[in-house]
Amino acid sequence: QPWVGFEFETGYASNDAMRKCLGYCWDSFDNVTFDGEGEGQHYSEVTFAPANLSSFVDQSAPAAQYMKFLSDNREMTYNSGESAIGTHVNISLPVMRDHTQQTAQMLYNITPTLNRSLGTLSNDNNLEFFGRERLYAGFFLNSDNHNNSWFEGKLFRTTYNYAQYQKYIRVSRGLVKAI
Numbered sequence: 001q002p003w004v005g006f007e008f009e010t011g012y013a014s015n016d017a018m019r020k021c022l023g024y025c026w027d028s029f030d031n032v033t034f035d036g037e038g039e040g041q042h043y044s045e046v047t048f049a050p051a052n053l054s055s056f057v058d059q060s061a062p063a064a065q066y067m068k069f070l071s072d073n074r075e076m077t078y079n080s081g082e083s084a085i086g087t088h089v090n091i092s093l094p095v096m097r098d099h100t101q102q103t104a105q106m107l108y109n110i111t112p113t114l115n116r117s118l119g120t121l122s123n124d125n126n127l128e129f130f131g132r133e134r135l136y137a138g139f140f141l142n143s144d145n146h147n148n149s150w151f152e153g154k155l156f157r158t159t160y161n162y163a164q165y166q167k168y169i170r171v172s173r174g175l176v177k178a179i
Contacts, residue, residue: 002176003050003150005090006063009158010046010070010077011039017076018042024069029062039085039158040078050092050150053176056169064169071162079160083132087158089172090142092150093179099147107141107149110179114139114151117178129171131157131164151179 012018022044025032031049038044048063055061059068070077095103115138123133137154153175156168 001052001054001094003090003092004053004056004061004172004176005048005050005150007045007047007088007090008063008067009038009085009087010044010160011080011085011158012042012044013076013078015042018044021070021073021076022046025066029066032062039080039082042078050090053173056172064165067159067165068162070160071165074160077160079158083134083157084136085158086136086154087156087168089153089155089168089175090150091153091172091176091179092148093176096149099149104143104147104149107151111139111141111151114153114175114178118155129167130155131159131168 010021012021022034025046029048033047034044035047036044046066048061048066051061051063056064059065096107099107118135118138121129126135127133135155140152140154141149142152143149155171159165159168
């Protein structure tokens, strides 16, 4: 199956709210990391390991569950309205795992095509699909030293609204199909 992972640059209403939210995440999910990116005075980027795309559709993926938790506890979150705060999607197809040099070249050719396609969207489309009028970045092809690659899309505005996050899932599914 395709794998999808999310990195959420998050903000929290207070230090105590951040401690509770990140504590819930730490206690509830495996293979999650935290770093110093986000919004407001109390922030963290929360990065989830990739999961099967189907687990986002059935809402069992840890990243989806954390977004549901934040949506249900929105009083603990902080949204500055700043458009540069983002949620990044990481996409890996089976062909991208332990691949050949020929496959790597094909993947490098897909990246600019994805970015040119994004560039054709209007600000209204961007707001609908990505939660912001102007995209922060675009797609990058990443790889490790084991011939595994994945596309990272720095696309979405971080949201604390689960219905909006579900739109991001639908867009991510469409991107998987396009790739």
